[in-house]
Amino acid sequence: MRSRLLLLVAVLLTSTTAYAGGEPEFALTIRDHKFSPSEITVPAGVKLKLIVDNQDQGAEEFDSHALNREKVIPGKSKATIFVGPLAPGRYPFMGEFNATTAQGVVIAQ
Amino acid sequence: MRARAAVVTLLIAAVYGPVAYADPDDYVSTPAVEYGEREVELRFGTASKSGEDRESAGSIALGYGVTPWWFIELYGRFNRAGSNATRFDAVEWENKFQLSEPGEWFIDAGFLVEIEWPHDRAEGYELRIGPLFQKDFGLVQTNFNFLLERHFRSDEREVTELGYQWQMKYRWRPDFEFGAQGFGGVGPWNDWDAARDQSHTLGPAVFGKLPLGGRQVLKYNAALLFKASSAAPDRTFRMQVEYEF
Numbered sequence: 001m002r003s004r005l006l007l008l009v010a011v012l013l014t015s016t017t018a019y020a021g022g023e024p025e026f027a028l029t030i031r032d033h034k035f036s037p038s039e040i041t042v043p044a045g046v047k048l049k050l051i052v053d054n055q056d057q058g059a060e061e062f063d064s065h066a067l068n069r070e071k072v073i074p075g076k077s078k079a080t081i082f083v084g085p086l087a088p089g090r091y092p093f094m095g096e097f098n099a100t101t102a103q104g105v106v107i108a109q
Numbered sequence: 110m111r112a113r114a115a116v117v118t119l120l121i122a123a124v125y126g127p128v129a130y131a132d133p134d135d136y137v138s139t140p141a142v143e144y145g146e147r148e149v150e151l152r153f154g155t156a157s158k159s160g161e162d163r164e165s166a167g168s169i170a171l172g173y174g175v176t177p178w179w180f181i182e183l184y185g186r187f188n189r190a191g192s193n194a195t196r197f198d199a200v201e202w203e204n205k206f207q208l209s210e211p212g213e214w215f216i217d218a219g220f221l222v223e224i225e226w227p228h229d230r231a232e233g234y235e236l237r238i239g240p241l242f243q244k245d246f247g248l249v250q251t252n253f254n255f256l257l258e259r260h261f262r263s264d265e266r267e268v269t270e271l272g273y274q275w276q277m278k279y280r281w282r283p284d285f286e287f288g289a290q291g292f293g294g295v296g297p298w299n300d301w302d303a304a305r306d307q308s309h310t311l312g313p314a315v316f317g318k319l320p321l322g323g324r325q326v327l328k329y330n331a332a333l334l335f336k337a338s339s340a341a342p343d344r345t346f347r348m349q350v351e352y353e354f
Contacts, residue, residue, distance in 0.1 A: 082212030
């Protein structure tokens with residue numbers, strides 16, 4: 001029974017790793033508390049990576065209820081955010097620490 | 110990678126070194142870690158069972174995202190049984206390790222390690238560990254966690270018990286999501302109790318996040334749980350509020 005439990009955990013951890021890698025990448029930049037581009041068009045039905053480059057000094061939190069993602073990105077650093085596969089539609093996101101200016105949308109089509 | 114190695118080591122240690130039933134203020138852990146996040150957390154729960162005293166528990170905690178994959182929380186826990194006075198119960202140190210970026214793997218994974226020092230030294234100390242899983246289906250988020258729990262150096266027989274917790278929610282709006290939660294335990298992990306002695310509860314739950322400006326956010330979730338087995342409390346109300354800053 002013990003060995004079965006350990007085996008189950010090992011299988012879950014290793015099998016899911018096989019899904020990583022190879023996703024198309026899309027770049028986003030944060031500068032002066034704004035996203036650039038503020039609209040990004042991606043293919044629907046495909047898992048992809050958003051590479052977010054925070055060029056500001058301070059940290060920002062990429063936040064999207066539509067995408068179910070929250071990710072703190074320290075100042076002067078990059079972060080990878082996995083999204084999808086998405087159904088066709090618009091998926092708003094924002095920088096939670098500067099929500100009045102840092103707004104954007106992922107458009108899946 | 111360091112997190113994965115630590116997880117394997119702790120899993121082996123716990124299995125050879127138990128699962129207990131959920132406290133009334135227990136909550137469903139999720140695998141994601143927010144780096145640099147600071148939070149103050151309040152939890153409360155109260156459970157009633159016919160013929161037995163009501164059991165209530167609460168806790169206050171301070172949490173911090175130490176790295177992009179490691180979140181720690183320090184709890185002070187209190188409980189109350191029947192008409193007795195509320196008493197200090199334990200200090201708990203919770204460690205959550207994020208094993209994958211959300212969406213990176215087929216299932217998001219994390220690992221929980223909790224160490225509790227009960228006020229009553231006769232209870233020894235308690236270790237609770239286990240994997241945390243999350244899978245999204247569009248606007249539906251599902252979580253399922255297996256947790257092993259064991260008391261060490263206690264006056265009672267040391268047994269490793271297996272418990273679980275799950276939730277499913279429809280992410281309707283950021284400030285209001287709804288779904289269900291469940292908690293349970295089956296007894297010793299390698300020799301499950303008879304079904305009538307196991308504890309299983311489930312019921313409706315609500316969730317939400319309220320932005321307060323800048324880094325400040327208030328998150329909440331609450332559930333009303335009903336017994337799904339004869340050994341479980343008839344009704345349990347539990348809630349959790351987190352202030353992030």
